[in-house]
Amino acid sequence: MNLIDGLAATFLLIAILAVASGRVLSLVRLYSLHSIVLGITAAAVAALTNAGHIYIVAALTIALKGALIPWGLRYVIEKIGVHREVEPLVPLPVSLLICGVLTALSFYIVQPIVTGHDILETITKNSLPMSLAVIFIGFFMMIARKKAITQIIGLLIMENGLFMAAYAVAYGMPLIVELGVFFDILMAAIILGLLAFRINRTFDTVDTTILRRLHD
């Protein structure tokens, strides 16, 4: 119990750190770490519930999200020479404050589910508010940052939060679904990477506020 709660707290902290980080490369590194924590949590859940298939998911998480996707992102960043700064729309201190508010909000939202006695019976239920907070933070990152790369990472963090929420509620999804989602994520990362390429080629920048020009 304490192990999983601790891991979930780390998971949330890394997400907040990602919002606080001012550099693109460290953002990618944080994402990698974030995914590895998710993988470890999955392994812990597998160990505590004796569910063999979750080990596979844990391994895949670490391999795919912890290594492959960050590597791909780094490749894109180097290839198109993204500037190191993340260029926030909302200044970093304010972002952190908002993250705090979002975390509080997510605890408030799921409180009836978590504290109610007969609603959630899982040992991981305490991580549900934290995973919801991670989803919010990922979403907020997509809103509050200019670069396409940071938006991709926001989406990926959101997606990590979704996985965590799945562990919290039901010890993860059926294996076939998880595999499908992995494949989806990989594809999404590739497509988004390509899109960042195209945006860069068309506008000479990956600043998405420039896309406003597409407006009639």
Place this chain on the structure above:
Amino acid sequence: MLFVSIILTSLAGALLAVLLNKRRAGMLIPYIAAALSSAMLIVMSAPVLLGHGDVILSLPTYIQRLGEFSLRVDSLSAFFLIVMAIVTMCVSIYSVGYLREYENKYNLGRMGFLFNIFILSLCMVFTAGNAILFLIMWEIMSVSSYFLVIYEWRRADSVSSGLMYLVMTHVGTAFIAAAFLLMWTQTGSFDFTSFAGIREMSELSGTMRSGIFILLLLGFGTKAGLVPLHIWLPRAHPAAPSNISALMSAVMVKTAAYMIIRCCFGFLGVTEVWWGLLVLLIACISALVGVVYALAETDIKRILAYSTVENMGIIFIGIGAAMVFQAFSNGDSTIPYLADIAALALVASLFHVMSHALFKSLLFMGAGAVISSSHTRNIEKMGGIGRRMRYTGAFFFVGALSISAIPPLNGFIGEWMLFQSLFLSQTIGDPMVNILIPAAVAALALAGAIAAACFVRLYGAVFLARPRSDHAENAEEASNSMLGSMMILASLCVLTGVLATFIVRIVDKVSASVLGTSIASKVVGGITLSTPDGGFSHISPLAVVIVFLLLLPLVYLLSNRLGGPQRIMREDTWDCGTPLGPRNQYTATGHSQPLIHSFGRYVGVKSEVSETKSSSPLIPARMKFHQEVEPVFERYLYRPIHRAAVELSNRIGWIQMGSIQAYLAYIFVTLLVLLVVFR
């Protein structure tokens, strides 16, 4: 079994039309299929109409919540189906000849496909026994007819007319869907059989019933072309090829009358008097506005389309009157024979549904024949066509007589019964009714008179006198398939009028199945309701024919005897020294001037005479007459709505600023608010 084969035949016709596109057989086989399925439709519906039990076909359903998808032919459906089938059969035959004009110009495979699908969807609309199934079929009907309206897409106004039709019909469908959903909340099922239970629900509030009624009236009123929802009709019906115009005007608009009768009497039960009065008022306005516009128009198909607005008005006057009487007789059964008058009004309305289907399809077919041989729609450029298209002219004449309600043709019967039911209403002591019903009588009479004037003008300008253009001069008689189908309809117009006695009995069965009151035993001479005080004059169409047939030779003999043989001299009339040409003829616009002067200004018909002065104060060098119809409803009703909608869109348009971050923020904030509110 027969029903399944009808559906399969139509589908096969549609499929073959696509496969045989651009081949000779593709111009024949789809229409044979349509005629065949129409014939089978008559065979299937006739026993139902004669009281041999309903035909029910269950379609497979996969979603239990939507209820049972069944097609049901009961008495009311059977009546509309037979009317439809007669028209579709004739139109199918007609299309074989008519569509030759479109060869190599437009895709005939598309026409054959849509034609069959349209007919099938009409058939389904008349038989659907479930609200969801009905809406699906209604939508197929609307969309297939939309594609038929824009069939001649190269013509300038075709696509814009189609667009207006598409928009209006979907607005109507939205209202209908809302009404069905409201009924669903009351019964918990989408089946029409369960909707019928609403009548007995005493706990259902009057406001709810009235709300549903208003939604239904708006929805079906749009399809029926009731003023002010009619604006699409005079644009869409003429834009379609003439065989389709015939189907739309004769059959499709009737689906609205069918559903209003079914929903108001069958589902809701007429509980409030004002429903009927509202229908009556709108119908009277439609009848008058429609006919005055028809009089001001010079495009032959638009004249017919406006006349459809008028005739739908007449049909709805009958429905409205039936609703008023039914409501009174439900509320107070002490007033004698009120239920009988209600039945009479509904019988009149149903009879007029049939008559209008017959003569309007005949007239549209005739118009199509004239247009394809004279290559113009403007009646000012026609003239003298009757000499070159003798048969077409004769059949068109029958249709024109019928629509002008000349006894003993069928157009007369419905209006005559309608007048009776309205006159007999004096037993009701309600002041509102006592004002509106006589007003309806006046409106009906006025509309009838103007319609007669309108068709005198139409027939005269198109078929009589001397040709006003080269095209009219070189007009050629229509092909045999066109003439044959017109002949069938023309003879049916006469037959249904002459044999009205028998048909009224059948129609009475239909209305009895709706209202529960049969008047067959109380009808005298076929079409006159006998009242306990016996105060109404009688007329028998059969007797009129016999008297007419006897008198005709008598008059001829007498005039010959008294007048003696006349020497016929063919000379020019005295022409003041200027040779008379076709331009000296009475024009259609000129012919309608007296009536337009009296009634036109109420619906926005404006005319002006301008002259160029010459040296003499008495003789101007040039005179010019210009008449235009101001689109009153578009300008003063639809334009403000449109403008308001655009303005509102502009006001809230800033939300769409084009920034990804902003859009994401909208989603995010919505998500957060929803989560917090519904936590």
